[in-house]
Amino acid sequence: MKGSLGTSLVLHTLVLTWAMVSLSAPAPMTVGDVEALPVDIVPIEEMTQMQQGDKTAPMLEKPAAKPTDNQKIVEGAENAGNNDIDLKAPPTPSKKPTQVETAAAPKPSERPTPTPTPEQNEVKDIAPEETAPKPTEMAALPQAKPEPTPPKPEPTPEPTPAPAQTQAEEIPLPSSIPLPAAKPKPEPPKEQAKPVEKPVEKPVEKKPETKPAETAKPTDKKEGKKQETAKSSSSQKSDFNADEIASLLNKQEASGGGAKRSASPASTGSTKPSTASKLSLSEMDALRGQIQNNWSTIAGIEGLQGMVIRVTFRLDKSGMIIGEPEVTSTGGSSMARRTMEGGALRAVLKSQPFQNLPAEKYDAWSEVAVNFDPSELGL
Amino acid sequence: MEQVALEAATHDVSLWALFMQAGLIVKLVMIGLIGASVWTWAIVLDKYVSFNKARKQFDQFEQVFWSGQSLEELYRTLGERQNNGLAAIFVAAMREWKKSFERGARSPIGLQMRIDRAMDVTMAREGEAYEARLGSLATIGSAGPFIGLFGTVIGIMTSFQAIAGSKSTNLAVVAPGIAEALLATAIGLVAAIPAVIAYNKFMAESGKLQSRMEGFADEFSAILSRQIDEKLQPRQAAQ
Structure with missing residues (x-):
């Protein structure tokens, strides 16, 4: 036994020394250069607001809206688009822009050549009055000029002679007379497109050219008249406040679309940036705390089990309640409910003005609903 | 922004270093387990040698016994x-036979019984010798892993306490403590596995030897009973 014990000891020491030497230290794992991984803690809403892109476009690394042609940068723009003014409405590209270009472009080219304006002024006196009902037809006509126009010259020629006689006399009048008659109705029905460009050219051309243009009259009276009827109305506008109207109507691109520029290729994402703000927990707690401090509860009331009182009210930006808070309640006995409703309402009214609410999130706290749960207070 | 960088592990993780870093209890457990391993192997070697020798002696004796040599001579x-x-x-059987016969035992049945009992006692003693220390092998085999596990649990406990103290969950801080703790379980297994295997092997061997002894005892008992009959009957007839 002693011998075997000795051999065992010797063997163990041999094995252990071998283990110490050969298994001394396992080769350390080569991890390479461990670069510090920067971790940003980002609120999720910022992430979702960063997802602005184009719904139909293919997925790319970074969501981006359709590239915009207009690269003029508008500060504070949130919605992607070609507009100069940031509008929340999504762009409706198809119809309106085309109308604007097709309808408006050809006319200026035709108008300047005939511009038998002097007569227009004359005709205006009568034309607007008579054509007042017509404009509805007229609105449709101008594009299909060839056919509908011929009938029109007939009515106009008759009146023209009369005013022609009183040309000189009535010249001052047109400015005054047409105003009330022509303004209100005929204009709006007429193509929205027209006013856009007319005011720019006509007011400049017509007033100075009225006299030289008279020479042009005789050449094409018919053409002139056709347009006279059409332009009589428009020229009337130009007479009084064409510039104002122009400035008002010039926004033919009020078709929607934002002013945020995008240069990167369109990539999938949501078209709307989510701008909804929410109160953070601490802000909600602050609001709740204010109300809770003012909520004096009456101990020992029975019938509070399952009672929930909901007080809804609107706040203005200074944290004051607008109007009367609305109190609804469910559960519990009616007696207790009445008591607790009053308490809750008092608590809300007492705790105004609500403070510590971030002004930039006004839309989140403009309307507040507070749930009171008095059931826990039941003793 | 929080920056987390992994430091290079500076701990020495060689076996000796792990042993030296371990706490007192873990060290004791490890030393005890190493001792158990030494003991296990000592027993294994001892038993291996003794069982081999016993088997050889059995073979030799059987050869001599059945060679036709006179039993008296052999006994001498x-x-x-x-x-x-x-x-x-x-020898035990022959001694009993001699004693009884020389004193002139009259009852063949009593003599037979005495010889059987003498052989049984010797057999039991021999069997005891064969199974001696196999019990400690069984103990080491079954308890070794638990003892190692105990060391591991203690080691991990202390290393976690150290982690809690250092307030760092860095793997480089955690790893050496756990490695050293696991070393205890490793040593426990190293001691226990051969112990279990050896225990099973030597138990089977010892059973074989004992059954061989029993067989021999039965056979010898039969021979002796024949001898008794042969030797006692003429004596009785003479009387």
Whole structure:
């Protein structure tokens, strides 16, 4: 036994020394250069607001809206688009822009050549009055000029002679007379497109050219008249406040679309940036705390089990309640409910003005609903 | 922004370093387990040698026994020596036979019973010798892993306490403590596995030897009973 014990000891020491030497230290794992991984803690809403892109476009690394042609940068723009003014409405590209270009472009080219304006002024006196009902037809006509126009010259020629006689006399009048008659109705029905460009050219051309243009009259009276009827109305506008109207109507691109520029290729994402703000927990707690401090509860009331009182009210930006808070309640006995409703309402009214609410999130706290749960207070 | 960088592990993780870093309890457990391993292997070697020797002696004795040599002669040659196994049984039986016969035992049945009992006692003693220390092998085999596990649990406990103290969950801080703790379980397994295997092997071996002894005892008992009948009957007839 002693011998075997000795051999065992010797063997163990041999094995252990071998283990110490050969298994001394396992080769350390080569991890390479461990670069510090920067971790940003980002609120999720910022992430979702960063997802602005184009719904139909293919997925790319970074969501981006359709590239915009207009690269003029508008500060504070949130919605992607070609507009100069940031509008929340999504762009409706198809119809309106085309109308604007097709309808408006050809006319200026035709108008300047005939511009038998002097007569227009004359005709205006009568034309607007008579054509007042017509404009509805007229609105449709101008594009299909060839056919509908011929009938029109007939009515106009008759009146023209009369005013022609009183040309000189009535010249001052047109400015005054047409105003009330022509303004209100005929204009709006007429193509929205027209006013856009007319005011720019006509007011400049017509007033100075009225006299030289008279020479042009005789050449094409018919053409002139056709347009006279059409332009009589428009020229009337130009007479009084064409510039104002122009400035008002010039926004033919009020078709929607934002002013945020995008240069990167369109990539999938949501078209709307989510701008909804929410109160953070601490802000909600602050609001709740204010109300809770003012909520004096009456101990020992029975019938509070399952009672929930909901007080809804609107706040203005200074944290004051607008109007009367609305109190609804469910559960519990009616007696207790009445008591607790009053308490809750008092608590809300007492705790105004609500403070510590971030002004930039006004839309989140403009309307507040507070749930009171008095059931826990039941003793 | 929080920056987390992994430091290079500076701990020495060689076996000796792990042992030296371990706490007192874990060290004791490890030393105890190493001792158990030494003991296990000592027993294994001892048993291996002794079982081999016993088997050889069995073979030799059986050869001599069945060679047709006179039992008296055999007894005389074996009687003076320290005997093991079959020889011990033979010597015990022959001694009893001699004693009874020389004093002139009259009852063959009583003589037979005495011889059987003498052989049984010797057999039991021999069997005891074969199974000696196999019990400690069984103990080491079953308890070794638990002892190692105990060391591991203690080691991990202390290393977690250290982590809690250092307030760092860096793997480089955690790893050495756990490695050193696991070393205890490793040593426990190293001691226990051979112990279990050796225990099973030597138990089977010892059973084989014992059954061999029993067989021999039965056979020898039969021979002796025949001898008794042959020797006692003429004596009785003479009387």
